[in-house]
Amino acid sequence: MLEESQILRIRLEKLEKIREAGINPYPNDFKPKDKAKFIKERFFEVSAEELEKRTFLFSIAGRVISKREMGKLIFAHLQDDTGNIQILLAKSEVPVEKFDFFKKMVDLGDILGVEGRVIKTKTGEVTILVKDFKILTKSLRPLPEKFHGLKDVELRYRKRYLDLIMSSKVKELFKLRTRIIQYIRNYFISEGFLEVETPMMQPIVGGATAKPFVTYHNALGMNLYLRIAPELYLKRLLVGGFERVFELNRNFRNEGVSSKHNPEFTMLEFYEAYATYYDLMSRTEELFYGLALDILGSPQIEYQGWKIDFTPPFKRIKFLDALTELGGVPKEILYDKPNLLAFAQEKGIELNIKDPRLGKWWTKLFEELVEPKLIDPTFIIDYPVEVSPLARRSDQNPEFAERFELYIGGKEIANAFSELNDPIDQRRRFEEQLKLREVDEEIPPELDEDFLQALEYGMPPCAGEGIGIDRVIMLFTDSASIREVILFPHLRRREDL
Numbered sequence: 195m196l197e198e199s200q201i202l203r204i205r206l207e208k209l210e211k212i213r214e215a216g217i218n219p220y221p222n223d224f225k226p227k228d229k230a231k232f233i234k235e236r237f238f239e240v241s242a243e244e245l246e247k248r249t250f251l252f253s254i255a256g257r258v259i260s261k262r263e264m265g266k267l268i269f270a271h272l273q274d275d276t277g278n279i280q281i282l283l284a285k286s287e288v289p290v291e292k293f294d295f296f297k298k299m300v301d302l303g304d305i306l307g308v309e310g311r312v313i314k315t316k317t318g319e320v321t322i323l324v325k326d327f328k329i330l331t332k333s334l335r336p337l338p339e340k341f342h343g344l345k346d347v348e349l350r351y352r353k354r355y356l357d358l359i360m361s362s363k364v365k366e367l368f369k370l371r372t373r374i375i376q377y378i379r380n381y382f383i384s385e386g387f388l389e390v391e392t393p394m395m396q397p398i399v400g401g402a403t404a405k406p407f408v409t410y411h412n413a414l415g416m417n418l419y420l421r422i423a424p425e426l427y428l429k430r431l432l433v434g435g436f437e438r439v440f441e442l443n444r445n446f447r448n449e450g451v452s453s454k455h456n457p458e459f460t461m462l463e464f465y466e467a468y469a470t471y472y473d474l475m476s477r478t479e480e481l482f483y484g485l486a487l488d489i490l491g492s493p494q495i496e497y498q499g500w501k502i503d504f505t506p507p508f509k510r511i512k513f514l515d516a517l518t519e520l521g522g523v524p525k526e527i528l529y530d531k532p533n534l535l536a537f538a539q540e541k542g543i544e545l546n547i548k549d550p551r552l553g554k555w556w557t558k559l560f561e562e563l564v565e566p567k568l569i570d571p572t573f574i575i576d577y578p579v580e581v582s583p584l585a586r587r588s589d590q591n592p593e594f595a596e597r598f599e600l601y602i603g604g605k606e607i608a609n610a611f612s613e614l615n616d617p618i619d620q621r622r623r624f625e626e627q628l629k630l631r632e633v634d635e636e637i638p639p640e641l642d643e644d645f646l647q648a649l650e651y652g653m654p655p656c657a658g659e660g661i662g663i664d665r666v667i668m669l670f671t672d673s674a675s676i677r678e679v680i681l682f683p684h685l686r687r688r689e690d691l
Contacts, residue, residue, distance in 0.1 A: 219332040224307035226255040231276035242314040303333030387438040392427035401425030404447040420446035440464035453675040460663040479506035508571040521563035553578030568601035585611035610659030617649035
């Protein structure tokens, strides 16, 4: 088998011969009128005899993904964005120089424009009998071997373009991603929400607890941060008088890379005036149920071997009840730090003993002991206020916030709460956070005074929610890793491995 370098050299020689023959190997003057999938569907049930009577010519463009010679016949397959179709060059149907050019100069990976009439072969395959063709792009590098494709998972992510060429399944996955996002966008627009765009670069970090990416703006002479969340800007819009807003866009967090995390990811955030977190639970159930019906035609999906049903209502469990009933944390030690620490050590869970917030300890135990068990759609409700600095306190129990997180397939999918609109309480919580920055570097380093002033003008009672779109795509495409559903995930450089 030839090495890639040898193939590259041979193809470069072919490229030079094509140019010497006065042919442009990279023209841009062919306009295909037809698509492979639609030609095959249209003529699937038409007989070969009937097709022989038809002289209408079709034109398609696509990449050569197979080629085999049989004397005076050359069979090949062209692949466009709808699929592939067989083409046939017969020496009796095209000028001899055209036939020889195809035989000697056309390689797998080349992109061709083809014109011809539709026939059926003896095996019944819908085929284009070529009357004319034109090379549109000469490929210099060989495609991966057809029957093995790209087996190196990391190479698939690094060279996603090859992954898309070689795998129709991967291509369909990303088409499905677009459908899912379109459904979500249309749902919110139909519900009277206004789609907005807020700054990607922000002067102050806020809206979530995470380590940001930092850049510097020369003209302004100041640091800016790639946003970790759009929350504080969306809430400003509620202050300004918009009552239902949403944003579908990117967030950036300077954290680890894993099967569940990518430093750049797609998030939906929406805010609704005069709504509570209970209202958003109902809206979330409606959204996922409708999405499952639209995308899969059923409220049930299969994810990593689990059957998941989106038929409302979803399960609802209070945070501390989940910690004791599902996580196995004894109820009597929840507020007993020494015994809670000993319990965590027995389970091999490391708690940050410098952090005085009991809510942070509970959250860490929850992530390790409870989260992997939450397979069916489940709302975990009523989180500690200590770990919910932007959420409204519960009127019944002020130590806890009117907040929920939605878990599906062992992953957090959404985070929502009745929003805190008391500017005095919000300032106090921000100030308490700042005091803990030494033990938690993800806490924002300064108060967002403009946001606090906005609250002082008055924000209506409301609720807001963030949904991780990439994780939703994972669910609906049965993908175990977030990298499978992001076209170009971030990876270490090869030289750093």
